[in-house]
Amino acid sequence: MAFHHKILGIVTLLYLILFLIHVIYVAARKERLVALIWIGLYVTLGLHTLGLAMRWAESYRLDIGHVPLSNFYESLIFYAWCVNLIVVLMKKRLAYPAITGLACLIALFLMGYASISPAVDRNIQPLVPALQSNWLHIHVLTCFIAYAAFVVSFVCGVLHFFEWKGVVPPEKAIEEINYKSVVVGFPMLTAGIFTGAVWAHYAWGAYWSWDPKETWSLITWIVYALFLHARIVKGWKGTRMAILSIIGFSSVIFTYFGVNFILSGLHSYAT
Amino acid sequence: MSATKSKRPEVNPAKRGILASIQAFLTSVTFTIMLLSCIAIGSVLGTIVKQGADVEEYLSLYPEGTYRIIRLLGLDDVYHSPWFLALLILFAINLVACTLKRFFSVLKGRGRTELPDERALSAMTMSFRVEGSMSHETITGILPRGYTHVYRGEDGVVCEKGNLSRYGALMIHASIMLILAGGFIGLITGYKGSMVLGQGETKNLITISGGNPKERPLGFALKCKDFRISFYPGGAPKDYVSTIEVIDRGATVLEKQIRVNDPLCYKGINVYQASYQKVPSFSFNIDGENVTLREKDTYNKDGFMMMVVRFETSVHDFGPGVMVAYLDQGEPKTTWFLRNVERLRQKTIRGITLRLDDIKEDLYTGLEISRDPGVWIVWAGFALMLLGLFVNFFMYHRRIYARKTSKGFIVAGVATRNKEAFGEEFERLKEKAYGIPS
Numbered sequence: 106m107a108f109h110h111k112i113l114g115i116v117t118l119l120y121l122i123l124f125l126i127h128v129i130y131v132a133a134r135k136e137r138l139v140a141l142i143w144i145g146l147y148v149t150l151g152l153h154t155l156g157l158a159m160r161w162a163e164s165y166r167l168d169i170g171h172v173p174l175s176n177f178y179e180s181l182i183f184y185a186w187c188v189n190l191i192v193v194l195m196k197k198r199l200a201y202p203a204i205t206g207l208a209c210l211i212a213l214f215l216m217g218y219a220s221i222s223p224a225v226d227r228n229i230q231p232l233v234p235a236l237q238s239n240w241l242h243i244h245v246l247t248c249f250i251a252y253a254a255f256v257v258s259f260v261c262g263v264l265h266f267f268e269w270k271g272v273v274p275p276e277k278a279i280e281e282i283n284y285k286s287v288v289v290g291f292p293m294l295t296a297g298i299f300t301g302a303v304w305a306h307y308a309w310g311a312y313w314s315w316d317p318k319e320t321w322s323l324i325t326w327i328v329y330a331l332f333l334h335a336r337i338v339k340g341w342k343g344t345r346m347a348i349l350s351i352i353g354f355s356s357v358i359f360t361y362f363g364v365n366f367i368l369s370g371l372h373s374y375a376t
Numbered sequence: 377m378s379a380t381k382s383k384r385p386e387v388n389p390a391k392r393g394i395l396a397s398i399q400a401f402l403t404s405v406t407f408t409i410m411l412l413s414c415i416a417i418g419s420v421l422g423t424i425v426k427q428g429a430d431v432e433e434y435l436s437l438y439p440e441g442t443y444r445i446i447r448l449l450g451l452d453d454v455y456h457s458p459w460f461l462a463l464l465i466l467f468a469i470n471l472v473a474c475t476l477k478r479f480f481s482v483l484k485g486r487g488r489t490e491l492p493d494e495r496a497l498s499a500m501t502m503s504f505r506v507e508g509s510m511s512h513e514t515i516t517g518i519l520p521r522g523y524t525h526v527y528r529g530e531d532g533v534v535c536e537k538g539n540l541s542r543y544g545a546l547m548i549h550a551s552i553m554l555i556l557a558g559g560f561i562g563l564i565t566g567y568k569g570s571m572v573l574g575q576g577e578t579k580n581l582i583t584i585s586g587g588n589p590k591e592r593p594l595g596f597a598l599k600c601k602d603f604r605i606s607f608y609p610g611g612a613p614k615d616y617v618s619t620i621e622v623i624d625r626g627a628t629v630l631e632k633q634i635r636v637n638d639p640l641c642y643k644g645i646n647v648y649q650a651s652y653q654k655v656p657s658f659s660f661n662i663d664g665e666n667v668t669l670r671e672k673d674t675y676n677k678d679g680f681m682m683m684v685v686r687f688e689t690s691v692h693d694f695g696p697g698v699m700v701a702y703l704d705q706g707e708p709k710t711t712w713f714l715r716n717v718e719r720l721r722q723k724t725i726r727g728i729t730l731r732l733d734d735i736k737e738d739l740y741t742g743l744e745i746s747r748d749p750g751v752w753i754v755w756a757g758f759a760l761m762l763l764g765l766f767v768n769f770f771m772y773h774r775r776i777y778a779r780k781t782s783k784g785f786i787v788a789g790v791a792t793r794n795k796e797a798f799g800e801e802f803e804r805l806k807e808k809a810y811g812i813p814s
Contacts, residue, residue: 169608230612231608231610231612231614233612233613234613234614234615234616234635234636234637234649235636235637237615237636237637238637288769291765291769292762292765292766292769295761295762295765296762299758299761299762302754302758303755303758304637306751307637307638307639308636308637308648309648309650309744310568310639310646310648310650310744310745310746311568311746311748312748312751312754313559315422315427315454315455317423320419320420320422320423321419321423323419324416324419324420327412327413327415327416328416330412331409331412331413334405334408334409335409338405339405364423
């Protein structure tokens with residue numbers, strides 16, 4: 106087994122442990138655990154970064170060197186990395202165990218699915234000609250940072266329906282975090298769509314081909330544009346915003362997974 | 377003024393009410409939300425129903441009744457259907473109206489830079505007083521970076537920062553209009569076609585794909601000097617490279633190696649490496665004569681007629697083979713020639729000896745050719761939107777007032793958004809102001 110697989114295996118285990126620490130925190134309410142959770146998140150992010158870097162280095166050793174963002178497995182582990190990164194970057198706002206706990210659970214799911222599912226090829230594959238472009242880096246990076254920010258928004262949308270003193274943040278805080286995460290995610294998604302369009306212009310000869318993935322990313326963009334207008338212009342609050350963020354994330358999930366599995370199109374590299 | 381007004385035909389107040397309310401609705405955010413939802417639903421339909429396939433394919437997928445409905449609603453080509461375009465146009469109109477409305481309100485707010493009186497300043501949620509002999513001007517020295525004066529007088533100063541953020545929404549909306557405009561220009565004046573070139577071949581016509589493919593002159597000719605495919609050790613394709621020569625009015629004006637992600641551009645027309653084709657050719661020896669035939673080619677000599685019907689890269693694991701049809705006493709018959717099976721390589725038909733010498737596969741490069749004059753407008757729209765998003769969400773407008781009072785001066789601040797961050801900034805300013813020795 107390659108070194109990077111081992112490191113990423115440890116990272117997956119760490120997400121599990123971090124989630125369990127959250128569970129213990131909910132039961133025992135020891136404030137010291139919160140500090141432990143944040144140290145754990147930083148350490149895991151570091152190791153996760155190392156795992157990605159090792160995989161990158163390994164691809165050069167195999168003489169097919171490319172950034173590890175080229176197939177479904179790599180996108181899954183990169184997505185988990187982005188979720189962790191967003192949580193760490195938004196630390197000041199996300200200092201609630203319910204949010205970090207659910208984020209760890211989602212990262213654990215992504216890592217677990219990447220390493221267990223028989224549908225996922227875990228080998229480093231050479232880059233097909235269409236992906237040999239510098240736009241690959243910036244396109245995938247912006248898209249997945251957006252997807253990760255929308256994970257936070259989704260978690261807030263779900264938490265709106267639960268009340269649990271000391272675990273679930275107060276209503277006002279949830280709304281603020283939800284809005285802030287969309288404020289990060291929406292420009293990133295926009296940048297992701299634009300870099301994709303410019304790339305498509307140079308690779309496929311058209312910046313927009315109504316390919317299912319393109320179309321679904323536009324649908325996702327429209328949902329989050331509606332979210333922002335509903336809040337800023339119409340002043341919506343509470344349950345309606347929570348439902349909008351859940352609809353938005355469903356659209357993200359469909360753009361990411363659904364299109365690959367159900368619809369065929371130009372973006373068929375990922376499976 | 378009043379005279380011209382009275383000349384207008386009388387409008388029933390109730391009727392005008394309806395017109396005004398229709399106008400108000402068409403320029404409302406509610407209408408935007410409805411339109412965007414419809415565009416989203418239409419887009420979803422376009423990804424569910426198969427797009428741009430031919431009749432046979434639809435009938436194999438859906439019952440005839442369903443197919444009629446699909447055709448009637450244009451669901452076989454949603455993104456170019458009249459109703460979808462109408463939605464986009466309505467959206468553009470709504471956007472222009474909303475943006476203009478907003479722009480005027482921003483313009484109105486811009487002019488007001490006067491300094492409020494002392495009572496109004498102390499009533500603001502963020503304010504503090506400094507007593508002593510210092511002038512209100514000292515505050516300008518300790519403001520964080522980026523503040524500019526909008527008013528400076530004997531009685532006080534007004535400074536602001538992030539004024540640009542007030543135009544953020546405007547920039548975003550204008551950028552959508554740019555993108556839509558660029559898209560429409562491309563749709564009307566642009567085209568997209570393809571060309572298949574063998575090595576050494578020159579063509580000046582492209583095939584415009586669609587329901588019924590059309591040919592269209594390119595205005596110049598393209599010659600494929602060379603085409604190569606390279607593979608990774610595992611067998612996956614690594615690189616497609618075509619060496620293309622542009623020939624304009626008989627002269628070679630440009631030569632470039634094009635590959636996926638690296639097109640050629642000449643006179644606003646882009647030439648992309650899109651695909652490749654392998655076209656087999658068959659070398660036959662017919663009664664001592666060497667003949668090279670391709671699929672569907674016919675050979676006719678001295679009353680003997682044959683045609684190459686089908687090619688298979690592998691016939692029952694015996695390697696490549698070709699099926700040939702011929703007429704035997706007026707009756708059509710077929711037979712297979714297999715290159716790797718000696719017994720099936722040579723056959724005698726009606727006293728003529730036929731031998732399959734070789735099967736070669738020639739590589740053809742598949743080029744995609746497109747012209748889109750709107751693309752730079754779209755790029756400009758992209759840049760403007762990213763700038764607008766940054767300005768709108770990561771900058772915010774705030775003002776700080778300092779006014780002379782009888783005992784010293786009073787400082788107050790307001791922010792349109794992000795009051796939390798501004799509160800911290802204001803607190804730091806307060807600490808600094810108190811720290812200055814008077």
